[in-house]
Amino acid sequence: xxxxxxxxxxxxxxxxxxxxxxxxxxxxxxxxxxxxxxxxxxxxxxxxxxxxxxxxxxxxxxxxxxxxxxxxxxxxxxxxxxxxxxxxxxxxxxxxxxxxxxxxxxxxxxxxxxxxxxxxxxxxxxxxxxxxxxxxxxxxxxxxxxxxxxxxxxxxxxxxxxxxxxxxxxxxxxxxxxxxxxxxxxxxxxxxxxxxxxxxxxxxxxxxxxxxxxxxxxxxxxxxxxxxxxxxxxxxxxxxxxxxxxxxxxxxxxxxxxxxxxxxxxxxxxxxxxxxxxxxxxxxxxxxxxxxxxxxxxxxxxxxxxxxxxxxxxxxxxxxxxxxxxxxxxxxxxxxxxxxxxxxxxxxxxxxxxxxxxxxxxxxxxxxxxxxxxxxxxxxxxxxxxxxxxxxxxxxxxxxxxxxxxxxxxxxxxx
Amino acid sequence: xxxxxxxxxxxxxxxxxxxxxxxxxxxxxxxxxxxxxxxxxxxxxxxxxxxxxxxxxxxxxxxxxxxxxxxxxxxxxxxxxxxxxxxxxxxxxxxxxxxxxxxxxxxxxxxxxxxxxxxxxxxxxxxxxxxxxxxxxxxxxxxxxxxxxxxxxxxxxxxxxxxxxxxxxxxxxxxxxxxxxxxxxxxxxxxxxxxxxxxxxxxxxxxxxxxxxxxxxxxxxxxxxxxxxxxxxxxxxxxxxxxxxxxxxxxxxxxxxxxxxxxxxxxxxxxxxxxxxxxxxxxxxxxx
Numbered sequence: 001x002x003x004x005x006x007x008x009x010x011x012x013x014x015x016x017x018x019x020x021x022x023x024x025x026x027x028x029x030x031x032x033x034x035x036x037x038x039x040x041x042x043x044x045x046x047x048x049x050x051x052x053x054x055x056x057x058x059x060x061x062x063x064x065x066x067x068x069x070x071x072x073x074x075x076x077x078x079x080x081x082x083x084x085x086x087x088x089x090x091x092x093x094x095x096x097x098x099x100x101x102x103x104x105x106x107x108x109x110x111x112x113x114x115x116x117x118x119x120x121x122x123x124x125x126x127x128x129x130x131x132x133x134x135x136x137x138x139x140x141x142x143x144x145x146x147x148x149x150x151x152x153x154x155x156x157x158x159x160x161x162x163x164x165x166x167x168x169x170x171x172x173x174x175x176x177x178x179x180x181x182x183x184x185x186x187x188x189x190x191x192x193x194x195x196x197x198x199x200x201x202x203x204x205x206x207x208x209x210x211x212x213x214x215x216x217x218x219x220x221x222x223x224x225x226x227x228x229x230x231x232x233x234x235x236x237x238x239x240x241x242x243x244x245x246x247x248x249x250x251x252x253x254x255x256x257x258x259x260x261x262x263x264x265x266x267x268x269x270x271x272x273x274x275x276x277x278x279x280x281x282x283x284x285x286x287x288x289x290x291x292x293x294x295x296x297x298x299x300x301x302x303x304x305x306x307x308x309x310x311x312x313x314x315x316x317x318x319x320x321x322x323x324x325x326x327x328x329x330x331x332x333x334x335x336x337x338x339x340x341x342x343x344x345x346x347x348x349x350x351x352x353x354x355x356x357x358x359x360x361x362x363x364x365x366x367x368x369x370x371x372x373x374x375x376x377x378x379x380x381x382x383x384x385x386x387x388x389x390x391x392x393x394x395x396x397x398x399x400x401x402x403x404x405x406x407x408x409x410x411x412x413x414x415x
Numbered sequence: 416x417x418x419x420x421x422x423x424x425x426x427x428x429x430x431x432x433x434x435x436x437x438x439x440x441x442x443x444x445x446x447x448x449x450x451x452x453x454x455x456x457x458x459x460x461x462x463x464x465x466x467x468x469x470x471x472x473x474x475x476x477x478x479x480x481x482x483x484x485x486x487x488x489x490x491x492x493x494x495x496x497x498x499x500x501x502x503x504x505x506x507x508x509x510x511x512x513x514x515x516x517x518x519x520x521x522x523x524x525x526x527x528x529x530x531x532x533x534x535x536x537x538x539x540x541x542x543x544x545x546x547x548x549x550x551x552x553x554x555x556x557x558x559x560x561x562x563x564x565x566x567x568x569x570x571x572x573x574x575x576x577x578x579x580x581x582x583x584x585x586x587x588x589x590x591x592x593x594x595x596x597x598x599x600x601x602x603x604x605x606x607x608x609x610x611x612x613x614x615x616x617x618x619x620x621x622x623x624x625x626x627x628x629x630x631x632x633x634x635x636x637x638x639x640x641x642x643x644x645x646x647x648x649x650x651x652x653x654x655x656x657x658x659x660x661x662x663x664x665x666x667x668x669x670x671x672x673x674x675x676x677x678x679x680x681x682x683x684x685x686x687x688x689x690x691x692x693x694x695x696x697x698x699x700x701x702x703x
């Protein structure tokens with residue numbers, strides 16, 4: 001009650017509340033897709049809507065991970081004037097659901113059968129208390145390795161590594177041949193992105209779920225976790241000494257230009273390779289982190305719909321259904337490097353890596369091996385995710401040894 | 416003298432704005448730190464829980480110990496260098512104005528610019544180390560910014576570079592304020608220049624030292640932009656300061672109550688530095 005009062009007062013004071021009462025055929029979309037390719041992909045959506053007579057008000061907030069965007073949303077919601085839709089990730093969506101400020105999309109969802117086409121693991125984040133509150137746009141996955149084919153050939157690595165040991169052996173060969181074995185940027189989220197794949201490769205999907213989604217103390221305190229950190233230490237030896245603080249796309253650039261052999265990064269890295277006019281299969285390879293074939297650790301961009309006045313509800317529903325349109329999902333994800341959030345979209349427009357990604361997703365969805373990414377806020381809420389970042393990063397930077405890291409992790413997830 | 420109503424009338428809007436937008440929000444933050452706020456402010460009273468959780472966070476202790484290293488070295492080095500430069504310029508060297516400007520100009524840059532510039536300069540891949548290698552000095556190594564144990568010193572270097580000129584200007588003003596007759600008298604008595612500085616001039620600079628300390632101390636506690644631009648808190652968590660902690664917990668970890676508690680602790684720390692200074696100043700005014 002009091003919050004509402006404050007919101008009203010603030011809204012009044014800053015003049016936000018002065019909207020018209022007639023049906024408002026416009027949507028305001030807050031997102032952080034400001035790079036060239038992303039903006040182009042969004043234009044597809046914008047054009048679709050404009051054909052239906054809905055005006056698109058763009059509200060881009062720059063900044064990769066969307067931190068700045070979330071701050072902007074807070075301000076808008078506090079002022080009682082939320083945007084129609086906001087791009088959001090994972091547990092943030094549910095946190096906003098808890099605040100009771102989001103819309104109910106069940107009518108559109110039932111009409112278009114979202115329940116059947118969207119993977120269940122994704123629905124966990126698109127729904128709150130059984131109500132659809134968000135429309136997922138894409139599925140990224142984090143357990144990918146990108147490799148420069150020419151560098152591998154020069155180093156004498158002829159086949160795709162299938163197991164962890166093969167991968168390490170291949171990387172060591174690359175290092176011996178005078179290249180950087182693994183291009184990496186030492187930022188906490190990037191360290192954690194590698195961690196995703198290593199956890200999955202070391203302990204399999206059951207361990208991944210138990211330890212990092214259910215936060216089972218026994219699973220975390222097990223020898224498997226120590227082995228995970230030992231493997232992180234192996235990787236640490238295969239990155240160059242200046243890795244700290246580097247942006248992920250700079251690291252991708254090192255693979256593209258032939259300075260480095262591998263990069264462990266989510267599928268958004270593909271965009272960098274394509275932008276550099278490299279061809280999948282011919283110039284570069286994409287394969288699942290060795291030992292994780294058949295499982296997919298995902299994160300998914302979704303557009304959360306906020307509660308808007310009844311005059312704007314019709315336009316909001318049109319926006320939601322345009323986002324879920326198979327044509328848009330295909331067009332958007334071809335550009336973005338990710339795969340569609342529904343499993344019934346044809347893969348004809350996608351390149352080799354994209355086709356593989358879609359096949360893997362459908363398979364993982366069927367076999368129940370589709371799990372939320374730890375690094376990208378789809379396994380645990382933000383506070384615990386960051387506590388895991390702390391441990392992984394400190395370990396990767398040599399401030400914790402393998403044993404101590406296990407103990408630190410166990411105490412970090414308890415809070 | 417009878418003050419008219421005009422000055423008061425013109426001051427009142429700004430007084431009101433400051434009262435609401437500074438002191439009002441300080442109160443709001445203090446209140447938030449006693450609630451269970453997470454993603455959005457909540458008004459549910461939770462007692463001192465967030466303070467207990469704050470002190471249990473290892474990140475907070477990392478940030479505090481970094482602040483301790485940062486503040487002591489930053490203040491110490493900036494004061495010593497600033498005083499040194501001031502004394503050298505005080506020797507009535509030629510082109511004094513030019514030197515003064517050269518040292519003072521870094522102050523005109525914002526910390527975010529300083530941070531970005533030093534980030535490039537200290538990066539072994541593109542900066543100093545790379546240049547030295549290009550010039551043929553292959554064994555030269557300077558990778559502090561990539562080293563968890565040394566990165567905090569990179570922050571100190573950049574901060575000192577930024578503020579030394581300002582400290583120098585403070586001291587220069589102080590030096591010029593010392594009574595010239597005392598110095599002439601000392602010279603007549605046969606004192607050397609360094610003796611004059613050590614025994615006569617510097618002891619009279621007490622108030623300047625205090626001002627410099629108060630200004631630098633509060634700058635150290637509130638430092639945020641420099642760290643973000645220079646290292647973004649890394650490698651790992653090794654250059655976190657309390658301000659970085661506050662932003663992280665309030666805005667990216669959805670732990671607004673803990674963030675507010677850390678902000679209150681920072682405010683208290685600044686209070687500890689500034690309040691005694693304010694009181695002593697006020698007493699001086701009353702007595703003077």
